Every structure is written in structure tokens, then in C-alpha cells.
Amino acid sequence: MASLTEDDEIQDQGSKSPQHHEEQNQDSLHAFLHTLGLEEYFPNKLSLRSLQEINKDSLSDKEVDSLQTIPWAFLRKLLMANSKSRTSVCASENDETNDLFSESDTDVSPNTLDLIVAIYACADSFLLQEMTLKMSMCQFAVPFLLPCGRQNQCTLMLWALRGILKEWRPHSMSESKGFVEESAVCAKIPLVSFVRLRNCSLSKSQVMNCLLSESQQHHDFFCHRDMKGGCRPRKIANGMVEMCWYLPGGNTTIDIFPEPVAIANLKGDVGAFETQFAFLTQVSNAIFVFLDKFEEREQQMFVSSQQMNSKLFFVVNYQRDTNPDVKSSIQTVMDALKLTKEDIIVKSQNVNMAKLADMICSTIKKSLSENSPSLDIESMSKTAQEFQISVDELNSEASSSAEQAAQNIMKGIGVREIVVYKKNQLPLQGENWKKLSQIEKEECRLQTAGDTKLEEYKAQLQEEIKFIQKTQSKYKITSGMSEFINAVTTNDSIERAFFLKWMGYKLDMRSRKYLSSLRYDFKEHCQQKDKDSLAKIDQQLLDSSLGLEHYMREMGHIYEASLGSSQRLDKLPTVAAELLQEGFPLELLDGDASSIPEKWINDVLMELHRMVGQRSRLLVLTVLGVQSTGKSTLLNTMFGVQFAVSSGRCTRGAYMLLLPLGEDLRTELSCDYILLIDTEGLKSADLAQLDNSYEHDNQLATFVIGLSDVTIINIAMENFTEMKDILQIAVHAFLRMRELGKKPICHFVHQNVAGVSAHNKLRTERQHLLEHLNEMTQIAATMEKKTGINKFTDVLDYDMELNNWYIPGLWNGTPPMAPVNTGYSVAVFDFKKNMLKTQKERNGEPFFNIPQFLEWMRSMWRAVKFENFIFSFQNTLVAHAYENLCKEFSEWEWSFKRHIYSWLESATIQISNAEGSVQTVKGIVEALNTDAKKQIATQEKEMKDKLKKYYKRKDQHVGLVERYKHDFIKNINSLQTEMQNTVKNKLDVGLQLKIDMTKVKDLRRKQAAMIEDQVLQLLKNCKGRKDELSDEDLKTDFESMWKTTIVNISGLEERDIPSEIMKELHSSLYHRKLTEHMENVKDLTEYGLDKFKVKAKKHFSSPEKNVFSRRNLKQNIQNIADTAIQNCSRMIEESAKSKSDYQNFLIKDLIGKIDEYIKSVNSKTNITFEVDLKLYICGIASRKFLGMHRRFLAEKDPLKHLEASKGQYLSDFIDLYRRKDQCQRKAQDFIQLCLKPAVTEHINQSIGTDIVDEILNSKYSTEYGSRSYFQYNILNELLEKEEFKEFVRYIRNYEIYVKDWIHEHNVQCFSKDLSLRKLKTKKLDLIVEKIDEAVKASQFGDDGCPLPNDTESTAVLIQNLCKALSKVISIPMDTVDRVLFQNTSLCTPFTKNLLECLNDLKRQLEEEIANSSDITETLNSVSVKPQNELFERVFGCGKQCPFCKAPCEAGGKDHRQHHAAVHRPQGLGGYRSVTTNILCEEVCTSSVHGKGTFKNHETNFQRHPYKDYHTYYPDWLIPPDRTIEASDYWKYVLVKYNDKFAEEYKAKPAVFPSAWNKIDKVQALEGLKSAFSIK
């Protein structure tokens, strides 16, 4: 008995009964609680909140299988307002369950009333209220006096009844169709009580049920013995007084009583419950006593009870065999009480139940018409106390002080008009707040800018906002709010909960009266369609309503205001977060002002996030639908929550409420909480007539749909016309969500559709709805300019059968006497279960946690405010998801490229090593090409697989980037094409090089043979002489031989590079018959020397008359030409740096590039421009490439080549003459002359990819992580440098700027932390090892046997070795031949020497690497240029904003739309007014959302609205800046360098809002960070 102490406490409360009696009663309560497994909750420890948790139990509708599960099953059902909850939880008595029960002491379920009493004993104040409310909805009698386990002790359930609100239409109002709405405890309703004597054989409950039920519909208001669960003897419920109300509906033929009547029913023998009886006699208007006869003691009781306030009636069950004693006992009592015959109702044998009920009914009517005053329940509490009956709410300290606090605030309101009160006491949500919300909207729409320039206008709006915020923050807390805040910030959460309830009741009560008359007026005017007065009354309604939500709202405003002052009220968000956690609804969107207090919501939810230990993944569930169609009722029934329900409210907006998930469901559903969002005021029939209501509805609905994971659309067929508007909005919102990659689930709940076969019968109805939805989808798609969307299912995953739910009408019968339809509750439960099941099976995105939800909410709300939702939507979650994908994509891309590059490297070497005729080599290239295709295809597939896998990931919000998937696939395709082309080009170049080199080598071979011949000749001569020759003599002889021989050596022929280039140029122009323009060209090298000048008429013709426009156009074309020349020169220079010979593809590439530039001004310029520009650039190229060719020739000059080997020939000659062993020298020469250059070349060429890898794996990789980060980094650096020239360089030629930046950055990386030496050494080690292995392997012949140790074998060894290395390094075979000239070395020692020399080579190269690891030089010689690779990564498509020149940051090269995070004042890109030549200060992100126009050469200098920029720039997406600060960076730059930019662009300085002057460097950087979402 854990609860002994509590028992003692209760006993102390002064009972008069004997001790042992007490204990027995207490024991039976405890014993009963024990059997139900409830003792741990006694007393009053069970909370409503704990029952709101959604877990597996709460979703199961398993049969009750043990006594312990009964209370929970009952509670669950009751909280869902299931009218069968009392009867359906009885454990069924079939055999299966029997053995389950065999363990416990009882084997049958308890009496229902006992169950209720037991649960009431355990429930806390708030659960009690909710249970009582739900019982009353089900038209169950509710406990009025609750026995508390002690004889004659009970509690008046005043608090529990407080939540009940009743509506009825007394007959006096039948005509006017008015109705009364009052709280059950405050209404003065006559009370009729029913009691019975001990031996009464009639069931009075049954009689009363019969009396209260409508003729066709029997309903058990009271539990009775013939009911399921009513047959067991009551153990603890005796002494309980239940109560229910009869309420008329205004229909004289149906109503039993014309006015409301309250009915009380005492359970058990009245004799045993004197206190209860005595109380009832004081508060009832009439008491009916059911009896068979009077016993002695009972006679005594009635006779002695003199002071009764109520009229007494006896209902006697008269049997034929009733003996005379009985009659006389009745007579005695009647006499004593002076009762007449009319006061007695005799149920004789021929009176049945219905007749008896009728008799009682008319008796009641009669007695009530006598007009005795009736009490309200609230005032009964005084009487109760006189009888030592405790009153629940007076017992509670917390409730009393909470009421006091609430009362104080109410006193503050007094009799003042609410409008005035609100203005005084709740000022922050008044005019200023509404104005603020309007300005914020105007900031997005820029509709009333008038003649003010946009940036100026925006700055003005900002000023206004700041001003209002300042005014708001000067606010001094009012007395009303201070009291309110004091009360809600108490540490006692129970007291706070009481306080909020009390406030709610009191406020509702106060406004109920006033509002109903206004609403009546409104209806009147509605009929007259008088818009003006409607709007006025609407305003009045708003003004006069004052509820808890207004105080809560004000609290949020007070918090926001405090942020601007020195005293932040940080406790307020904590309070609100606690309230949310305790299950109170909180306003999310203020529908009155159409605004969200963003900081407040943010801080409250972040506090909550903290409070729940950051486990805050939310499933957001929203309900939408026409006002007063039972949305809140639906949510309340579904989840046992308490959203405001009533038709009598006039709030608008959205409320949110938090529901915890049980641990058992958290993993399964991958979420921690359900966030319910209830909307109010959508398409309310009343408000629909007001002009702005559509916009309001649109905003609200789009916003909440945007937030939700599950959207419930509540449809009541009666309102289908109003519904259509909402559906249209919803469909549109879904379409928008699809565009953003958020896929909510949508359920349609059809209300008031009854019948089991509804689902089948309504198939056509559903089909119809779908047709409607399809139509609406098409409308929405047209509005959003979306093609390919025709059906609703194109927008959402929608299954006609699974996403439609039919819910029967809420009331079973005619209100107010109708109970909740059991079908309603069951259908709602079914819906809930299945909806959550769908979520479980859903294989989608992870749910947002609170911070993510908040970010989403902010961007959603912002986008809603713009006219063009999709284009305006910006969100860091999406940005991050996109960036993440881009990052991964770059990695895959690089891995693809690296693979192909390394393949290409080997392929090039194979070509260069190839032996044989040109034809053979071509064959090899052919084979390589085929292999390349295979390689590329594999890589492509691999990359596509990676992308597919990425989109299946669960940990990322991949849905948000779904719309980019296609772009990325396209990117892979174009990468594939690009690589194909690269490979083909490189192989072609390799082949050409091979052919060229073969010629050179053939020549060299011939010449070498000649020399060798001469050497051998000389050797023969010398040997023939008798005398031994000294080295000196030999040398002299050799010299003279050498001199005479090389006279015959011819050099290489120089190609006429300029004319080769000319040929290419011709062919590039040929197809357009431009040759005549070229006829005068004699010498290409004379072109491209002076500055290229664009000339009107010659280069372009403009229809434009305006001088300024023409000048502008000319400037434009000149700019493009300049950029083209600059970039092409850069390209030429880079190519010319290479050590190889000039190749024709170089000029082809170059001309391709020029064509790109020309294309960008295509329509404006004429043919001469193209020819001139090409000539100009090719002129430059011809000089550079000629130089390159000559350098090559010089390098490869045969004579030079021969001279280089002169020393060897001499040594060979001398050695041969002396027959000296050449072994060591030959090996040495082989290594030094053949392998060393090959190895060096290999290292230098292939190091490119390693350099890229090194950078990407280092800390510098972040710089190249994504385009937007790269942008941010560069801009940040520019800001630091503070050099105007740098800005200009960046803006005017972004491409070159980036290239230089990367080059410099690379150089820097390698001069700081990264070591080129390490990289090269690593490469060296690898290659030397390979050679070493190859040498060792080459000692074996084809048959696998070691080569014999002879001279021939040495040649074989070398052959083997060269073959083994033919894919790795390029060994110059002519040099090999020369080195091996007259080789006499034996194989074994040669090999040994070779390996030793190899080791020497390694050391030597290591040293060389150590001494000269100049990164710049290395970068010039590598075949894969790191700077180019990194450039491609970050440069992307290279397009720039047509207005401000901000570079595109979209991933890949191939994307549908270009976008940039930060745009700039357009003047920075040179944009100016054509008439005034003043630089334009407007940021294009403002322009494209304003009303202005633009004209430029693309529009043919016709004015075109900015808003429709898509007409000319369809592939640009320019969303509005996320914050006004986002463009601070560029504003700062403009302000700082305004004059310089003007000078640079030969324009006049921009005129900008003075507010921009205040932006400092720190703010500029902050703005940049926020724009790029960098923390």
C-alpha cells in the first residue's frame, strides 16, 4: 500500500463516521484500483498530456484482454468521443479471454460506473475536465458529486464541469432563430434530482433514459443495470450523483421541455448517502424519489428533513401484492410532508416504462412552470461546503490563486469596450504591427513605388520598418500584460495551466454576449450584400474579440520589442516553449495582421528544441478547409487535443500544437513529434465577401501547405462552392511544393458522409473530385507556366482509393441533445491509424527538425509574400542540399576525368613508342580509340549510378534538389561527350606528332648511320696502322673525320605557319562565302598589332536613331571584342609555351572560341566584324605559333642532336680501338641518354593530376568545394584587398581573373604547405621501381629461360626492356640505337651495371628535384593543367547575369537555369541610363520584382518590363535577395568606388540612397556571408 499517507491525509479531513467503516471503504477503493492496475496514479496523478502521446498502444484497437487494459482502452475511446466507450471496453466473456483472466481475482469486467469513479479518482484536474467534456459530448451523464471512498464524503465536480459549453434554443427564441450559448456551470438551469430508496425495484436510470430520449432514438444517458457493464454490483460508485442536461432545440414538436433542465441522479440507496441527499434537497428544484416502500429509518429521514428547497415527488412501484403496510408507510410520509396525490406517481402493473416517463415528464413540466428560482452550479458550491462536501476547485490552492490572478486581469478590463482596452493594454499587436506587416509585404511587391527609384524606395521602407520597430521597443509594459506575464511565468506549471484555463473561461464568457449580437448584425448585412458596412462590422468583430490568444500574441510582441532594448525578456520564449510542450496551442500565423512574429516563433521553437535535447524531428500535419466545417473538432477527436472549437469565433490564422511520439514509434516513423497546425478563418462564409479575403486565404493556405508533411483537406459537401476556392489554392500550393521538391501527402476528409458503403457508393463522387482536381491542376500549371503537368497525380502521389476518407456526421441526431455519432469517432480513429501507417511505409525524406523547420518556415513565408512564389523561393536548406550535391558531383567528375587522363597518358606513350609504318601506327590509334570509348562508357555509367544512388539517400534532403536531377544527368552526358572529344583530339595530336617525329627520327637515323659508317671506317684505318696511336692522335683523327662528315648534314625544314593558319581561317569562313573579305590579306603576321577598334557601320549597323543608344551598343560590342581578344591571347600564349611543335588543332580551337564570342553579339554585328576580329586574333596567333615552331625546330635540329652525341662516338671510337670493356659506360649511357629524359618527361607530364589531387585532398579543397563557396572566398578576398583595380579586373574579365587567381593560389599552396618535391619524388620512386622490375624481367627470353651471357643477349635485353616499358615511358629509340652502337658488353655484367646506374639515376634525379621544384615551371610543362581542371570545377558555365554581370553558380556546365547568390547594383557591370549616362544603382534582384523596364541591344532598345526578363533571358533565374542585407557587399563597393567606376566606364557616378552610406565593411562581409549561407 504505497498510498497510505494520502489515505491518512484524507481521513484527517474530519469525517464523523466510525473509523472501521472508513477503512473498509478506503480499502475497497484501493482494492478496486489495484485490480485495474491504477494505484500508482491515485490520487489525481494521471495527466491528459500523458494520454496524448502517440504510441503503439494508442494506435491499437485490439480487444481488451485484461482488467489492467480496460481503463486505458476506455480512456482512449472516451477521449476520441466514442459514444460506445462505456460499453465497448468490457472484457468479453468468451472462453478465449477467460483463461487470460484466470490469473486475476475477478473474472469479469467491472461495473462501468465503478470504472469511471476509479479513473476520476486518478485523473488530474485537466484530464478530469477533458473526460467530462467528452462524456458530455457523448451525452453521458457526468459525475456531479463524486464519492471519494469514504462514507458520506464526496466532492462537487465544479472544475470538471467547467469546460462544458452548451448551446440551446429555448422556445422563447424559436421565432428569432436565436440561441443561448452558456457554460454548463454558469447557466441558471433548474435541477431535477432522482434518488431511490434501498428496496426500490425500478431502475430509475432506465426510466430517465426513456424520459430523455427522443422517441425514435433511444440513448443511455445514464448507466443502468441492463446495460453492458452494468450488471456487476457496484463497488465504489454508490453515492455518486451524475448529471446531464436536457436542452431544447427550439422545435416545439420534438422538444421534451421548452427550457433547459438539468437532471441529477444519485446512485445507490439514498438512505446511505444522507449528505448527498441533503445537498440535493437544497439545490434541486424538484426531487423524485423512487421507492417500493418506506422502511422505518427512511420514514424518519424524510419526516425529519424539514428544510427542503425542492419539491418532493414519490415514484412508487406498486405491485398487486404490495401489502397495506407499505401503503400506510407511504401515507405517513406524505402526511408529514403535506404532499398531495399529485405529488405521487404510481407505477402500477399497467403502466409501462414509457408511460411512467411521460407521467414524470409532465410532473416536471408542471413543477418547473411554478417558476421557482434555479441555481447555477457555481453558486451551489457554497451550499456544498455547508454540507461538508468538498469542491474540487476550491480544494486546489493552485486553482484558487490562478483564478484570483485571472480575476484581477478581468477587473482591469472592467466594463470598458474591448477596442479601447486592447488599444491601451495590448498595444503592440495594434496598428504598428499591422503596418509593419504591410510594409514587409510591400518590400516584396514594390507596388507603390511611384516615381521613387526602387533602391531609394526600398531604403525608405527599411527606414519605416526601423522606425516602427523602434517605437515598438520603446513600449512600457502595461498593467494587464504585466499581470498576465507574471501569472504565466510562475514556476508552478499546474498553477499556470489553471490560470490559462481560467483566463480562457472568463474572457470567453465576457465576449460571448457582445459578439453574438455583432455576429447577428453581420449576418443581416451579409444578406444585403452591403460591402462597406460588412467590412465595418468585420472590423468591429475583430476589434471586440478578446481571447487568450490575444494575450499570448501580445506576449510574443513584447518579447520581440524587448530584443531592441537593453532588457531582453528571455524567459518569455521559455514559457511559451514549456506551454507547447505541455500541449497548449500557440499562434503561428497572426491572421488578423497576416503576419508571423518570426523572431518570437524562432526563439520559442529553438528553446523547445533545446528542451527536448535536440531530438525534434517533426511530422507536420495540417488541416485545411472552409471555416466551421469541423476541422478543429476533427483534430481534437483524432488526437485528444484542445484546439478552439466553436462556430462562434472570429479568429483567423494558424495555430500549432505539439504531440509527442512514444519511444516505440520514434524510430519507426523517424520522427519525434507531430506538429499539428490548425487553420482558422479560411473561406469563412462571412468573410468571403470581403475583397482581400482571397489573397489572405491564398497566403495562409500556401504557407501551411508548404510547412506540412501531411495535409488534410476537410471537405463538407454542403460547402462545395467555397471549397472549390480552397482546393484551387491547395492544388496550386502542391504544385509549388513539387517544384521545390517537397512532397506532402494529402488526404481528403469528406465530412458528413454516412453509411458503411459510402466508400463504394461514392466512387463516382471521388472520380468527380479528381476531375475537379485535374482541372485545377491545369489552371495552376498554366499560371506557373509549367508544361507537362496535366493531372493532379502529376503533382502529388495521390491514390483515389487511399487518400479519400469518409466521416459520418458528428452528431447522431439533432443537436443539442444528440450524442456524438459512434461512427464519427470510429472513422476518425481509422483515419488516424491509416494515416500514420502510410507515414511509416513512406520511404521518403527525413523529417525536418526544429531548426530546419524554422528555416523552411521563414523562406516559405517570404516566398508567399511575393507575387511569384517559385521564382522568389530561397532557402538555405535547399541551397545546402544543392551545394552538397554539387560537391559530390565535382568529385565524381574529377574521378572520371582522372581515370581518362591517366589512360590517355599511357595511350600517348604507346603511340609515341609505336614501331613500324605510319599505317601500323594508325592502326594502333584506331584500337586506342575503341578502347577509349569503352573506358568512357564505363565511367559514364559509374557516374550515373553514383547520381542515382545519391538521390536514394535518406540522410540528405535529396527531394529538395530533385528538380536539378535532370540537369546533372545532362551534365554527365556532356562530360562524356567532352571527354570523347578530348581523347580523340589528343590521340590525333599524338598520331600527328608521331608522324612528324618519325620523319625527324628517320633523318636522324640516316645521319647517325653515316657518322657510324665513318667512325668504323676510321677505326679500320687506325687499326691498320702499325704504330700504337695515343689518345691525342685518335682524337685528332676523329675530329677531322667529324668535320668532313657533318658538312653533309642537313637541318629540318621550317613550315610556313602563317599560311597554314590562314588556310584554317579560310576554311572556317569558307562555308559562309566570306572569302572576298579575305582577298586582300597578304601577310597574317601583320594583323593584330594595334588596338582593335569597333567601328559603326563597318562592324555593325543599328536601326537605333538615338545617339546614346548607338554609343551604348558600340561600347557593348567593343567590350565583347576586348574580352575575346584578351582571353584568346591568353589561350595562344598558353599553347605557345608548350615544348612541342605547332599543330593545326590549336588554331581550330582558337577559332572555335572566337566564334563563341561572336555568337553572343550575333544579331548586332555584321560579317566584317567577324572577319576583322578573326584576322586580328589569328594575326597574334601566327606570330606566336611561328615562334613556337621555330623553337621546336631549334630544339630538334639534327646537327645539334648529332653534336650532342659527339662525345660518345669519340669514346666508342677510342674504346673500340683499345678493345676496352665498354660495359659500364654503355650501361651508363643507356640510363643517362635514354632513360633519364624519358623518366623526367614522365614525371613532369603526369604530375598534373597528382597536383590536383594534392590540392583537393588538402585543406585548400574548401576553396574549390563549390562554386558558391569559391565566389564567397574571392569576394571576401577582394574586400580585404581594397584595391579598385582588382574589382575592375574581377568584374570586367571574370574568366581571366579566376584563372589567374587559381594559378596564383596553386603557386601559393605549393610554396607554403604543399610540397611539389614530395609529389615528384613519389612519382620517381614509383617509376624507378617499375624500371627495376622491368630490367629484372628482361633477363629472361621469350621461353622463360635466362638469356645467355653474350653480346647478342645484351641487345635482346634492351629490346625486352623497351617493350616492357612501352606503355609507361617514352624511350627515344634512335638514341637507344646510337648508344648501343658497336656494343660489345656481355649480358650479365651489363645488367648488373644497368641496375647500378639506375640507382645512380634515382639519386641524381632526387637531387635535381630537390634543387629545382619550381611550381610555375612545372605547371607549364604538365599535360593535365591543374589550373584548368580547378578552373573548370569552379567556373561552371561562365555565364554572367545579363544585368549586373554576377557569374552563374549553378552546378555543372549544362543546366536549365543560371543563378547567382548575390547580384549587384547594375552600374557595377557598366549598366547606365542611355539618356543620362548615369550608372544604374539598382540591384537587378529589385528590378525584376518591381514595375520598371529595361532596354538594351537585346531588346533592340525597346522598353521591356523587368518582370518579364524571362522573355529575353529565359535561362536566368533571379530570385529576390533573401534579406535586404544580402547585397550590402556590392552596395558598399559601389559607394566606395562610385567615382572610379564612373571614370572606368566613362559614365557619370551612380546616385544611390543615402542609407547606403552607412554600410560599413563589416556589414558588407556579413551580408556576403548570409547570402552565401556561410556561418
Ligand SMILES: Nc1nc2c(ncn2[C@@H]2O[C@H](COP(=O)(O)OP(=O)(O)O)[C@@H](O)[C@H]2O)c(=O)[nH]1
Ligand atoms: N452537424 C455537424 N456539426 C459539426 C460537425 N463537425 C463539427 N461540427 C460542429 O461545427 C462547429 C464548428 O466546428 P469547428 O471544429 O470549430 O470547425 P472549424 O472552424 O472547421 O475548426 C462546432 O460547433 C462543431 O460541433 C459535423 O460533422 N456535423
Ligand SMILES: [Mg+2]
Ligand atoms: Mg477551428
Ligand SMILES: [Zn+2]
Ligand atoms: Zn544580376
Ligand SMILES: [Zn+2]
Ligand atoms: Zn549557369
